């Protein structure tokens with residue numbers, strides 16, 4: 001199967017209203033161009049240097065989502081062109097994106113990363129940390145960011161029931177955050193969970209944005 005075939009298969013399996021981030025990290029530009037030619041515009045990357053090189057040579061209408069742990073000293077490099085930072089995992093990172101975006105004359109769309117998985121994934125807010133942060137109001141004056149929803153990664157396990165329960169927790173957290181802090185903000189609508197191994201379950205459990213790499217591009221090449 002070619003990249004284009006894989007892409008069409010994934011898209012064909014997504015219900016209406018669910019978006020796809022094609023995760024192109026560690027894959028070369030030729031593979032990205034193949035997906036682009038098949039109509040895909042939103043791509044996910046997790047390393048600033050790799051992203052910068054790709055963004056410089058790929059078409060300008062590609063929408064890049066940053067999905068990895070983002071160091072604050074890298075923010076200024078991506079703030080001018082990034083479509084969304086999905087992996088905002090600390091207040092200090094949020095503040096830095098806000099500061100750099102204001103300086104660049106932009107408003108950057110972000111997601112707040114939830115940490116629900118048991119094991120790995122040391123990044124992200126627990127649901128209670130997230131509620132505490134939002135209740136503090138520290139974000140309310142930030143003019144350079146727009147908080148568009150939540151992102152999470154489920155545990156890396158074959159235990160489908162555990163993964164589904166984690167997605168359900170993320171959805172419940174989203175609903176509570178939406179009701180308490182963003183009821184009047186129609187842009188707060190993104191629930192980004194689901195990867196190659198679990199995106200079908202993720203969609204069945206509240207996701208409306210999946211981030212799929214291996215299923216489209218194959219195993220990562222470097």
Ligand SMILES: *Cc1c(COP(=O)(O)O)cnc(C)c1O
Pocket residue numbers: 023025046067068153194195196197211212213214215
């Ligand atoms: C790599 C990555 C993905 C895609 O993973 P696949 O298993 O290749 O689909 C999704 N989300 C994040 C945050 C990632 O780092």
